[in-house]
Amino acid sequence: MSGHGIEVWGILNVTPDSFSDGGRYVDAGAAIAHARRMRAQGADVIDVGGESTRPGATPVTPEEEQARILPVVRELVREGIRVSVDTVHAATARAAIEAGAEIINDVTAGEHDPALLGAVAEGGARLVLMHSRGLDVTQDTRYGDVVAEVAAHLRARLAAAVDAGVPRERIMLDPGFGFSKEPEDNWRLLAGLGAVGRIGLPLLIGTSRKRFLGTLLPEGARPEERDAATAATAVLAAQRGAAAVRVHDVASTVSALRALVATAEAAPDPALRPQPRSGAISLTGVRARGHHGVLPEERRDGQEFVVDVQLVLDLGDAIDRDDVHATVHYGELAERIVADVGRDPVDLIETLADRLAALCLVDGRVEHATVTVHKPQAPIAVPFGDVAVTVHRSRERSDWVVL
Numbered sequence: 001m002s003g004h005g006i007e008v009w010g011i012l013n014v015t016p017d018s019f020s021d022g023g024r025y026v027d028a029g030a031a032i033a034h035a036r037r038m039r040a041q042g043a044d045v046i047d048v049g050g051e052s053t054r055p056g057a058t059p060v061t062p063e064e065e066q067a068r069i070l071p072v073v074r075e076l077v078r079e080g081i082r083v084s085v086d087t088v089h090a091a092t093a094r095a096a097i098e099a100g101a102e103i104i105n106d107v108t109a110g111e112h113d114p115a116l117l118g119a120v121a122e123g124g125a126r127l128v129l130m131h132s133r134g135l136d137v138t139q140d141t142r143y144g145d146v147v148a149e150v151a152a153h154l155r156a157r158l159a160a161a162v163d164a165g166v167p168r169e170r171i172m173l174d175p176g177f178g179f180s181k182e183p184e185d186n187w188r189l190l191a192g193l194g195a196v197g198r199i200g201l202p203l204l205i206g207t208s209r210k211r212f213l214g215t216l217l218p219e220g221a222r223p224e225e226r227d228a229a230t231a232a233t234a235v236l237a238a239q240r241g242a243a244a245v246r247v248h249d250v251a252s253t254v255s256a257l258r259a260l261v262a263t264a265e266a267a268p269d270p271a272l273r274p275q276p277r278s279g280a281i282s283l284t285g286v287r288a289r290g291h292h293g294v295l296p297e298e299r300r301d302g303q304e305f306v307v308d309v310q311l312v313l314d315l316g317d318a319i320d321r322d323d324v325h326a327t328v329h330y331g332e333l334a335e336r337i338v339a340d341v342g343r344d345p346v347d348l349i350e351t352l353a354d355r356l357a358a359l360c361l362v363d364g365r366v367e368h369a370t371v372t373v374h375k376p377q378a379p380i381a382v383p384f385g386d387v388a389v390t391v392h393r394s395r396e397r398s399d400w401v402v403l
């Protein structure tokens with residue numbers, strides 16, 4: 001990788017019918033020129049494919065596929081460019097490794113041609129195992145839990161590859177964006193990438209110009225117009241631990257990833273960051289009138305409620321500056337509680353306590369609020385001391401990790 005945090009793989013489809021750049025690089029000279037351009041833009045690897053997975057594309061024989069890609073692979077390797085070959089055929093994998101390809105990228109993870117796994121093992125290449133349900137990418141798009149099912153399938157294919165002799169440390173996994181997946185499945189996979197990453201192998205992500213990104217654009221937008229969303233998904237994938245992204249437009253993704261790296265590098269050194277001093281502010285016995293309750297007389301006459309609040313927050317700034325503006329002002333909080341108890345009657349003190357906890361979290365400094373609402377005059381037919389409900393609420397923290 002070269003300064004953009006994760007590997008960027010440039011896609012080179014030497015096919016007459018790939019969905020976004022089909023036909024443009026079918027001539028070896030044009031393909032090589034495009035690969036050089038992608039390298040200059042920051043691509044770490046060029047992923048060369050000679051057979052399109054586009055719906056309705058005509059299948060090619062391994063011989064035809066090799067005739068398309070091998071001259072390109074040989075020249076790129078000669079120029080010191082790292083090459084991956086996107087193929088489902090063992091014969092092509094063998095020939096590509098022979099021509100110097102470092103990686104074999106199989107969108108069927110060895111299911112289409114099981115001999116491919118052995119060919120990669122023998123040739124000593126690296127291997128990408130991608131999730132798919134066969135080569136017709138429009139078929140079989142039903143999932144219960146797409147993230148769990150993709151992860152389970154990849155684990156099974158990983159076991160098959162290791163059985164065939166490919167060392168585990170030479171394998172990357174790919175969730176197969178767009179392969180037998182509806183748009184919402186692709187978004188779920190991106191959001192849940194961490195679960196696929198927990199298999200413990202590097203992840204390659206191929207969202208580039210895929211149809212689910214087209215749903216973000218006006219009808220009729222061209223595939224190239226999906227490059228901004230592609231770059232955004234590359235950043236999101238990097239934040240979720242992806243090791244590599246496979247893209248058509250290298251320049252836009254490389255610069256987007258550089259923005260992520262620059263932000264991560266600009267974050268203060270953890271050793272120099274002010275240490276949080278977590279603490280709590282307690283405010284108890286706040287008395288307020290309200291008309292909450294199930295009975296008509298409670299709604300009509302109202303009664304006294306007593307509220308206890310405990311707020312957990314970082315008090316470091318307030319302590320350092322000795323300034324009330326740097327913390328939650330308990331006097332103002334008490335007044336807001338009294339005002340809130342006095343408005344909009346509800347049946348349950350549970351509802352009221354939750355409403356008050358939400359009110360406490362409006363102040364962005366509060367991490368956690370515990371609110372107890374007592375109802376000392378509750379209509380209970382037997383003598384009693386107190387009745388109260390306590391609600392806990394925490395601020396939701398995003399689990400995004402920056403590189």
Ligand code: PMM
Binds near residue numbers: 053086105130208
């Ligand atoms: N997508 C395509 C082809 N090959 N390989 C991997 N590992 N991951 C992908 O997501 C993937 C792939 C289809 O897209 P293209 O026709 O633009 O190459």
